[in-house]
Amino acid sequence: MQQYIDTYDFAGKKAIVRVDFNVPLNEKMEITDDTRIRAAIPTLKKVLEKGGSLIIMSHLGRPKGVTEKFSLRHILGRVSELLGTTVKFAEDCMNADEQVAALKPGEALVLENLRFYAEETGKPRLAEDATDEEKKAAKAELKESQKKFVAKLASYADCYINDAFGTAHRAHASTALIAKYFPNDKMFGYVMEGEIKAIDHVLHTPEHPVTAIVGGAKVSSKIGIIEHLFDTVDNMIIGGGMVYTFVKAQGGKIGNSLCEDDQMDLALEILKKAEEKGVKMYLSKEVVIADDFSNDANTKICLNSEIPDNWEGMDAAPSTVTAWEEVLMASKTILWNGPVGVFEIPAFAKGTNRIAEILAKATENGAFTLVGGGDSVAAVTQMGFAKKVSYVSTGGGAMLEYLEGKELPGIAAIRE
Numbered sequence: 001m002q003q004y005i006d007t008y009d010f011a012g013k014k015a016i017v018r019v020d021f022n023v024p025l026n027e028k029m030e031i032t033d034d035t036r037i038r039a040a041i042p043t044l045k046k047v048l049e050k051g052g053s054l055i056i057m058s059h060l061g062r063p064k065g066v067t068e069k070f071s072l073r074h075i076l077g078r079v080s081e082l083l084g085t086t087v088k089f090a091e092d093c094m095n096a097d098e099q100v101a102a103l104k105p106g107e108a109l110v111l112e113n114l115r116f117y118a119e120e121t122g123k124p125r126l127a128e129d130a131t132d133e134e135k136k137a138a139k140a141e142l143k144e145s146q147k148k149f150v151a152k153l154a155s156y157a158d159c160y161i162n163d164a165f166g167t168a169h170r171a172h173a174s175t176a177l178i179a180k181y182f183p184n185d186k187m188f189g190y191v192m193e194g195e196i197k198a199i200d201h202v203l204h205t206p207e208h209p210v211t212a213i214v215g216g217a218k219v220s221s222k223i224g225i226i227e228h229l230f231d232t233v234d235n236m237i238i239g240g241g242m243v244y245t246f247v248k249a250q251g252g253k254i255g256n257s258l259c260e261d262d263q264m265d266l267a268l269e270i271l272k273k274a275e276e277k278g279v280k281m282y283l284s285k286e287v288v289i290a291d292d293f294s295n296d297a298n299t300k301i302c303l304n305s306e307i308p309d310n311w312e313g314m315d316a317a318p319s320t321v322t323a324w325e326e327v328l329m330a331s332k333t334i335l336w337n338g339p340v341g342v343f344e345i346p347a348f349a350k351g352t353n354r355i356a357e358i359l360a361k362a363t364e365n366g367a368f369t370l371v372g373g374g375d376s377v378a379a380v381t382q383m384g385f386a387k388k389v390s391y392v393s394t395g396g397g398a399m400l401e402y403l404e405g406k407e408l409p410g411i412a413a414i415r416e
């Protein structure tokens with residue numbers, strides 16, 4: 001049975017908490033963005049305040065075995081600082097019995113990077129030229145040792161908290177498999193609770209009109225959310241590189257713009273489905289085009305279907321964003337995933353930045369605004385608007401899959 005962090009009695013108990021401390025580090029192994037650590041602090045503090053002790057576990061990067069560069073040792077100082085107490089460190093997540101036994105209420109221990117063991121993800125580490133038979137045997141062997149890995153982690157604690165939304169779409173040892181050892185003592189942390197609540201609100205209980213802005217490079221990677229959102233939204237704004245697949249499919253001239261030829265039929269189907277469902281579609285109509293994929297390229301503004309040869313669509317033109325603004329300001333719920341232009345290049349970030357601005361304004365006007373996906377989150381953060389929208393999702397892939405209507409293993413494991 002699922003428990004709740006606010007009502008669970010942690011006194012004298014050891015809680016093993018899966019957090020997402022996968023933070024970026026520079027060459028000196030200094031943290032360059034501690035957002036993810038900060039996000040987990042309320043959950044960790046709550047356990048300590050209620051008289052529990054903490055065994056904190058996470059992954060960092062994608063190591064293939066023990067790698068100093070990916071050691072969680074590098075982040076201990078910051079965790080201690082933010083938690084307001086010295087945290088201990090277990091250099092091997094499979095060999096922490098003594099340190100765990102010595103933990104007193106109010107104390108915290110961080111386990112070394114779980115992914116130093118292939119058992120965490122369950123993906124064997126094989127040579128590239130491994131035969132199919134070797135792959136099969138390694139997988140079966142790893143499956144067995146993964147059971148021991150999970151059992152060992154579980155043996156450290158009395159209860160389990162999952163607060164790592166960013167890995168909730170993975171059925172890994174620490175994100176899903178471990179939950180079954182705590183049938184009556186498993187719960188979400190505050191990050192997970194917040195993410196689930198915000199996305200569930202948009203999907204199931206939004207105030208209408210609801211508008212989704214879906215941007216980014218490819219139709220193929222966003223098709224799942226576009227289709228699933230048709231059941232919820234009144235308006236859908238499509239921006240970014242994926243627009244040109246729609247435009248070409250409708251017979252427009254797109255020059256050198258990004259296009260997935262194999263997705264053109266699907267693009268037409270999406271437009272047809274939108275019509276059937278009564279969803280109004282707003283594709284970037286006028287676009288900023290460039291003669292090169294660079295900041296100092298020559299630029300012009302033209303209709304999305306009249307792009308000359310050797311030019312490519314790079315951003316939504318001001319007139320397009322102004323038209324979208326009207327739709328957005330009339331919306332009560334807005335979901336944004338994906339940039340509406342090549343946002344990494346300053347000359348083509350204007351459309352995306354204006355969307356961030358409009359969302360801040362819409363939030364002030366009373367709309368519920370949810371922003372997710374690496375680039376859109378970067379845009380609102382860089383513009384200083386992260387606190388001016390209703391919710392910023394920290395889980396890129398996890399958020400996408402949740403919006404697609406998929407059951408995430410990390411969520412299901414707590415609920416079932």
Ligand code: AMP
Pocket residue numbers: 215216217218221239240241242258313314315337338339340341342343344373375
């Ligand atoms: P995604 O990860 O699918 O959300 O896509 C994000 C990427 O889409 C960013 O790297 C953007 O630069 C890229 N993108 C957005 N608009 C365009 C465009 N018009 N042409 C090429 N790439 C684009």
